[in-house]
Amino acid sequence: MISSATLGLSSHRLPPQPPRCSTPEPNPKSLSEPQGRKHKGSxxxxxxxxxxxxxxxxxxxxxxxxxxxxxxxxxxxxxxxxxxxxxxxxxxxxxxxxxxxxxxxxxxxxxxxxxxxxxxxxxxxxxxxxxxxxxxxxxxxxxxxxxxxxxxxxxxxxxxxxxxxxxxxxxxxxxxxxxxxxxxxxxxxxxxxxxxxxxxxxxxxxxxGVLPSGLPRGAPGRNFPLSEDYFRRIEAIEFTIKQDDGALPQNLHKADIVLAGVSRTGKTPLSIYLAQKGYKVANVPIVNGVKLPKSLFEVDPEKVFGLTINPVVLQTIRRARAKSLGFSEEVRSNYSEMDHVREELEFARRTFAQNPVWPVIEVTGKAIEETAAVILRLYHDRKHKCSMPRISKLY
Amino acid sequence: MISSATLGLSSHRLPPQPPRCSTPEPNPKSLSEPQGRKHKGSxxxxxxxxxxxxxxxxxxxxxxxxxxxxxxxxxxxxxxxxxxxxxxxxxxxxxxxxxxxxxxxxxxxxxxxxxxxxxxxxxxxxxxxxxxxxxxxxxxxxxxxxxxxxxxxxxxxxxxxxxxxxxxxxxxxxxxxxxxxxxxxxxxxxxxxxxxxxxxxxxxxxxxGVLPSGLPRGAPGRNFPLSEDYFRRIEAIEFTIKQDDGALPQNLHKADIVLAGVSRTGKTPLSIYLAQKGYKVANVPIVNGVKLPKSLFEVDPEKVFGLTINPVVLQTIRRARAKSLGFSEEVRSNYSEMDHVREELEFARRTFAQNPVWPVIEVTGKAIEETAAVILRLYHDRKHKCSMPRISKLY
Structure with a gap:
């Protein structure tokens, strides 16, 4: 068995299983019957x-x-x-x-x-x-x-x-x-x-030295002010969606983080995860034989991250993908056959080698949240060149 | 002050504040010096x-x-x-x-x-x-x-x-x-x-009755199998991105959840949040005077959710939005002036009234995560018509 899921979003397992439904029965010993609702075991x-x-x-x-x-x-x-x-x-x-x-x-x-x-x-x-x-x-x-x-x-x-x-x-x-x-x-x-x-x-x-409010989120007494943070996060999500999969390469300079990697290294879900944390992310697909956008080499190289993956794992993911997309036999083999996979990863490797400032993250066996943690650690370390790396926020 | 942020993603506050950097100093009493790293206080x-x-x-x-x-x-x-x-x-x-x-x-x-x-x-x-x-x-x-x-x-x-x-x-x-x-x-x-x-x-x-592994996520001994869940979640995210903002209305029937609401009711960030939980989400913007796609009325109405918001709050959000997008004065006022806002919300209200099966969710004062919780609660209740509503998963 392939023991890794590069893109595994392990913090949110899926699919949500629907509840086992129960038919009402008389509830002989009622301690505190719900008001206006009938929820009984079967x-x-x-x-x-x-x-x-x-x-x-x-x-x-x-x-x-x-x-x-x-x-x-x-x-x-x-x-x-x-x-x-x-x-x-x-x-x-x-x-x-x-x-x-x-x-x-x-x-x-x-x-x-x-x-x-x-x-x-x-x-x-x-x-x-x-x-x-x-x-x-x-x-x-x-x-x-x-x-x-x-x-x-x-x-x-x-x-x-x-x-x-x-x-x-x-x-x-x-x-x-x-x-x-x-x-x-x-x-x-x-x-x-x-x-x-x-x-x-x-x-x-x-x-x-302050007492908690005792109010759950969403309680009438709670406020969600329209803060700068709020607008910034929405903007990050919208930006990231628009930039997905190499769209609008002219906007790469507006991104906080740029991800580059071959197809099925998890660029999209990773971008979305980071966007929800408030970072504007652009991702650029690396495709064998296709020239990368010039702007990728013009942006601050400190914000570019290369993604790489084990070829065997990549092939497994691509095969499943090709099947689910209903690719024709020909396209499918071009996309997921081992020779092609290795060539494409080699093309990515050369690109990364030519841009030594870009960190290259091995995503094999990492869940999305783990790759995100690595990227954000590097991102904050590089940005602030601290003696004690940390990601800090003000509340 | 407007005391609510319809779209507030309160679980992920932003922007991450960079660390306060410190210059190294000699550390007089070292208990256990880090190996190969120098992290010292200033x-x-x-x-x-x-x-x-x-x-x-x-x-x-x-x-x-x-x-x-x-x-x-x-x-x-x-x-x-x-x-x-x-x-x-x-x-x-x-x-x-x-x-x-x-x-x-x-x-x-x-x-x-x-x-x-x-x-x-x-x-x-x-x-x-x-x-x-x-x-x-x-x-x-x-x-x-x-x-x-x-x-x-x-x-x-x-x-x-x-x-x-x-x-x-x-x-x-x-x-x-x-x-x-x-x-x-x-x-x-x-x-x-x-x-x-x-x-x-x-x-x-x-x-x-089982001992924990004691391994953090991402530790070499840990597995992330390429499960069905994994592929399903990635697919949900990719679907949701492609369907954003009314794109591909012919695919609405493929969505698990369809959100309909006027601009700035938080459809996009809410869709993305739900997608990360593994639901395929499509969102359909309601624009005054623009006919809604026929397919919206053809899909299972039990999966459609209307979003509504207080007009004053909406105006505030739209003003900020128009400013950040650099709309011209004319477009800006058409988008965010109170008469227009009220008319558009009224158009949405009539649409919802004509489709009484759609639940209408008031998003004013709710963070994205709260609106998501309400939607998922309704979604699972409706889907499974249980006596005790719950969202269940199998691990």
Whole structure:
């Protein structure tokens, strides 16, 4: 197997799997029914959950935990799993998309009173530490994002469902009372839970000597002033889109960063990633036998970055690309056959050698975000020639 | 003041502020000198840091903390602040970019053995809780990102510098020995420190019953397989770029999500944000008096989202836009004058009213990421008609 994805955007895995839908059932022990909404677990869901728990041996642990913690239980609060009485049934759904549970994956519930992107980003980064065991290696994980959860009833409902599905809960709740509620309820029910935003917010509050607002992003009291930053970022994205794939070479001098590389070295997604961080990026394709635009050699060479890649990996990517684009056999082989790939990379290598100021970044095995990190580190180091390289921002 | 930025990409503030460069000085007490690199603090830096500490009263706290913690100090390890003997000097630099410290901002050092994006994302989200007091309200914060820090020497150097600058340290270190080192050293020196990745990784490890790899992203042992996801995401980005601003209306049926709205409702940055999450997005501009493409009314209406905005805010954004594009006076007033703005929004409103299945999203005061969260929530709810709405993924 090719062990690298040059363009892998590992921080945002895809495609988002649709939720496993559940049919409503009567919910015998309602702790705090949601107002105006009906979100209930299904029998099938409970059976799956139970079967999974039994197989994983987790149910026993959970029971033990519950026994221990029952001592401090509020008598009104009972573990929603007690209402389960389903049995293990077939765990294979007809459609992988609609039966996420059928994958035997362990579930992670991400709950936020804002967008939930911080929880998603952190969980994703953390799951990067378990890549050796995820879906291909028999240890699949299903994440479920619940965003905009800003009242206790819906929060409770989700935590109850987490208990049913044997999920762990991670939360980013700006509202301190919601966060405290999540903490207490998870503790009472023996649900593993992690507060993502709380510890760093507390540390910053103490560092600044200022209390946090307790308002999630998008709350009515929050402001998003039309700042210079705002206009600059929009401009960077629009510029980058217009400059994509060698368009408008006369504008290269307006770019902050210029990427040069052969087709399928990830120039476009990398450009877009950098643009979202506020850099105007232009990218220039290197095509064997096609003259590069004169302006590429006229701009400040300190802002040009060459991209290179292992030929075998490149060929694999190009073959998939040619197939998905429906290239004819002839075009396809010209684009992705090894001789052609090697010649084109050699042409790129010579171009880079003639421009020794351009750093050449090996993208093989790097996710987009990693290549971006390397480029920005070099970009800031070169621009500021610091004794201690860093990327600094003012808030 | 207009208190909203419809398009504010609040998760990625911009522009990145270049580091305040320091000239090398002899470093009298070297704990663990970096090998092959010379990164040293400047006298000026120390003076600024000291002055800031004195003004903030933090130095005293820190001293107190140090006294308490000295009891457990390793005798070899001394607080690098002790080597300071500078005095407060002018704190105003000639150039805001190169003198970040001159803003009197409190510093946050973000240290990672990977890309550092998780630390940056979390700190940014957390700083969202302090928007009431940041740069405009006399409580500026400077963040400094140190990525790819994968040996103890460089880690020590940065923590030492954090002590000199009175910074707090947040870290995402996949390597457990590095993380432990950071924790211990910060504790010894009384530097406030937060481990961003550790707690969630530990919780997931315990949930999965699997040990984390301890390898940062991009480490040689890590794999990024050329998965289906990978190709799908690249395709989404490329599709979205090609479809931007109403291009290729004949391809609207290929999009997962179609956005329709008047100019400057944030269609482009929102499309790009969603594309990076793997959705193919097309956007269709609504222009007063211009017929919308027939295909917009032929595609599945459940995937079309209308965007609307407060006219006063829109006018402000358009004025800035017209100015930056150098529109002539005449074009400018046609684009951004209030009568025109209202008429165009009314035209959009009528279009939306005629297509009642399209949800209409009010983007005023929402950052791109928030609008995206609303759209994805609706998108997944509609697609899967679940009793408990969620966005699920399989890892």
């Amino acid at each position: 029998n099938q869901l409970n059976r799956w959950s139970r079967a999974r728990s039994i197989r994983s041996g987790r149910k026993l642990d959970r029971l033990h935990q519950r026994t221990t913690q029952r001592l401090e239980l509020n008598p009104q609060v009972q573990n929603p799993k007690e209402s389960e009485n389903g049995e293990a049934s077939s765990l294979t759904g007809s459609d992988g998309y609609d039966d996420v549970e059928a994958n035997f994956g362990k579930a992670i519930f991400m709950v936020s009173d804002g967008t939930g992107w911080t929880a998603e980003h952190s969980v994703n980064a953390s799951l990067g530490q378990f890549e050796h065991c995820l879906v291909d290696r028999g240890c699949p994980v299903n994440t479920h994002l619940f965003s905009g959860i800003d009242d206790v009833e819906r929060l409770m409902e989700i935590i109850k469902q987490a208990a049913k599905e044997g999920a762990m809960v991670v939360y980013t709740l700006a509202d301190p009372s919601l966060a405290e509620h999540a903490k207490q309820v998870c503790k009472l029910w023996g649900i593993p839970a992690t507060d993502i935003l709380g510890p760093i917010t507390e540390a910053i509050a103490s560092h600044l | 006298n000026q830096l120390n003076r600024w840091s000291r002055a800031r500490s004195i003004r903030s009263g933090r130095k005293l706290d820190r001293l107190h903390q140090r006294t308490t913690q000295r009891l457990e100090l390793n005798p070899q390890v001394q607080n690098p602040k002790e080597s300071e003997n500078g005095e407060a000097s002018s704190l105003t630099g000639s150039d805001g970019y190169d003198d970040v410290e001159a803003n009197f901002g409190k510093a946050i050092f973000m240290v990672s053995d990977g890309t550092g994006w998780t630390a940056e994302h979390s700190v940014n989200a957390s700083l969202g809780q302090f928007e009431h007091c940041l740069v405009d309200r006399g409580c500026p914060v400077n963040t400094h990102l140190f990525s790819g820090i994968d040996d103890v020497e460089r880690l020590m150097e940065i923590i030492k510098q954090a002590a000199k600058e009175g910074a707090m340290v947040v870290y995402t270190l996949a390597d457990p020995s590095l993380a432990e080192h950071a924790k211990q050293v910060c504790k010894l020196w009384g530097i406030p420190a937060t481990d961003i990745l550790g707690p969630i990784t530990e919780a997931i490890a315990s949930h999965l």
